[in-house]
Amino acid sequence: MxxxxxxxxxxxxxxxxxxxxxxxxxxxxxxxxxxxxxxxxxxxxxxxxxxxxxxxxxxxxxxxxxxxxxxxxxxxxxxxxxxxxxxxxxxxxxxxxxxxxxxxxxxxxxxxxxxxxxxxxxxxxxxxxxxxxxxxxxxxxxxxxxxxxxxxxxxxxxxxGSNPYKNEVQMTILTGLLKLSDNANEQAIADEVRKIIQMRDNLQTENGTLKTENGALTAKLQAFEKKEKDAAKAAAIGLVDAAIKDGRLDAKGKDAWLAMFDSNYEQAKTQLEAIPARGSVAAQVQTYAGDKGAIKLADMAFADIVKADRLKELKKEPELYKQKFFEAYGKYPA
Known part of the structure; x- marks a missing residue:
């Protein structure tokens, strides 16, 4: 340097x-x-x-x-x-x-x-x-x-022993800083200085009290925020598990969806609720086997499409493929 x-x-x-x-x-x-x-x-x-x-x-x-x-x-x-x-x-x-x-x-x-x-x-x-x-x-x-x-x-x-300006200094201190009369005695000066010291000590005590109270309030706030966060996490797990159970999500996408809930709970909840509930894969496969094309890909969950061996068919519709992948895993395909 x-x-x-x-x-x-x-x-x-x-x-x-x-x-x-x-x-x-x-x-x-x-x-x-x-x-x-x-x-x-x-x-x-x-x-x-x-x-x-x-x-x-x-x-x-x-x-x-x-x-x-x-x-x-x-x-x-x-x-x-x-x-x-x-x-x-x-x-x-x-x-x-x-x-x-x-x-x-x-x-x-x-x-x-x-x-x-x-x-x-x-x-x-x-x-x-x-x-x-x-x-x-x-x-x-x-x-x-x-x-x-x-x-x-x-x-x-x-x-x-010969300080020609000592009185002038004292006058400045007495009248300008301590706000005393120019004939104030040593006792009056000492009393005023004690008041200033007492004010300082009171302020230091008050500051210490405020710091203690602030620490206690901060601890309470952190405990409240943790309680809310834990409750939101539990609710998110319940919503995702329910969506997996009724076929709206694939279990492999659970972690991704929980991460979305952790980032923005309300937005993730809205997106999850927008995914329609699906019928059982057995019923869908059976209907499909009996009547080719009776079940539209848009009406099937991603996992059901894979089980029905229609993934190649889905990939021919890129936008629908991206949508189904996102619904299942909470992210878009790479």
């Missing part, structure tokens, strides 16, 4: 409401260990490595070198090759420097701009937090949940 170039990062605003300047990215650690992960799963083995990691304008680009000898990677490579996986994501440590300068703010940006940061890894992913994705890790190399409001507040605290 030819190497493909991915956009790992750009300067656009991500879904958390902040952006990271490409010009402030330190790629040295990443270049020294250019690991490629899947969805930032660093507890799993890498799926490849990145080559030619570089900055071009406001973007960070890299060429994907997949580990083709890894059986797990084959499916991922296939989806990339066929265009089903197109996104890549940069993994980074918390910001080294940030700025609340309005000149750096873009439309839709709610939080400060990260002006200096350190890249950690790059991942293939379906969807990222900005159009080219983002993940962050703390100093213990644990993934930071960027959807966690408290984590997001801490993210912009560089720890130097």
């Amino acid at each position: 030819a190497k493909k170039t991915f956009i790992l990062h750009d300067d656009t605003v991500n879904t958390q409401g902040f952006r990271m300047l490409t010009s402030g990215a330190d790629l040295s650690v990443f270049i020294s260990n250019p690991v490629m992960l899947l969805n930032h799963n660093d507890w799993d083995l890498p799926i490849g490595r990145w080559e030619n990691i570089r900055k071009e304008g406001n973007r960070i680009l890299a060429d994907a070198d997949f580990d083709e000898k890894d059986e797990r990677v084959a499916a991922i490579m296939g989806k990339v090759e066929r265009g089903y996986l197109k996104a890549a994501s940069i993994g980074a440590w918390p910001p080294l420097e940030t700025s609340s300068d309005p000149a750096l703010m873009l439309p839709g940006q709610e939080l400060p701009t990260v002006t200096k940061w350190l890249a950690r890894e790059g991942s293939i992913c379906p969807i990222g937090s900005n159009h080219n994705a983002l993940a962050m890790y703390d100093k213990e190399n644990k993934r930071i949940d960027l959807s966690d409001k408290k984590q997001l507040i801490k993210l912009f605290d560089t720890g130097n």
Whole structure:
């Protein structure tokens, strides 16, 4: 597979409401260990490595070198090759420097701009937090949940004790995300966060209940469908056996007719009912022997025609032959 170039990062605003300047990215650690992960799963083995990691304008680009000898990677490579996986994501440590300068703010940006940061890894992913994705890790190399409001507040605290934009970040979180007043205390913030967590837990519980109920309903439906199918099969066997008994069908065609019933019960039943009942073969042969031609081929079952040694005569009428063969065996002659 030819190497493909991915956009790992750009300067656009991500879904958390902040952006990271490409010009402030330190790629040295990443270049020294250019690991490629899947969805930032660093507890799993890498799926490849990145080559030619570089900055071009406001973007960070890299060429994907997949580990083709890894059986797990084959499916991922296939989806990339066929265009089903197109996104890549940069993994980074918390910001080294940030700025609340309005000149750096873009439309839709709610939080400060990260002006200096350190890249950690790059991942293939379906969807990222900005159009080219983002993940962050703390100093213990644990993934930071960027959807966690408290984590997001801490993210912009560089720890130097002089964070000029900390209040602005808090205001954005309080009024914009948590819908609290700008003078809300820590208890109010904690209570609101607990509500959000409780809502999440309730939704997860409700989802689990719905899955259980859906499984039970599916099992009932499958049992009902099996019961109906078994009943239809038994009815089909009864109809075919009756048709064989009264001479409308040949026993050799039983399996073919049962297959027709299994495919379309009502249609097979209609076709079978359209075949007229036949008299006994003894009576037909006797009548035929006493009066040549008294019994028309159209009035005889295929098996009776064979027993009366009139098959050659039947084949002289191709359409009637096909009809009689079908009535007997549920299929047309080859």
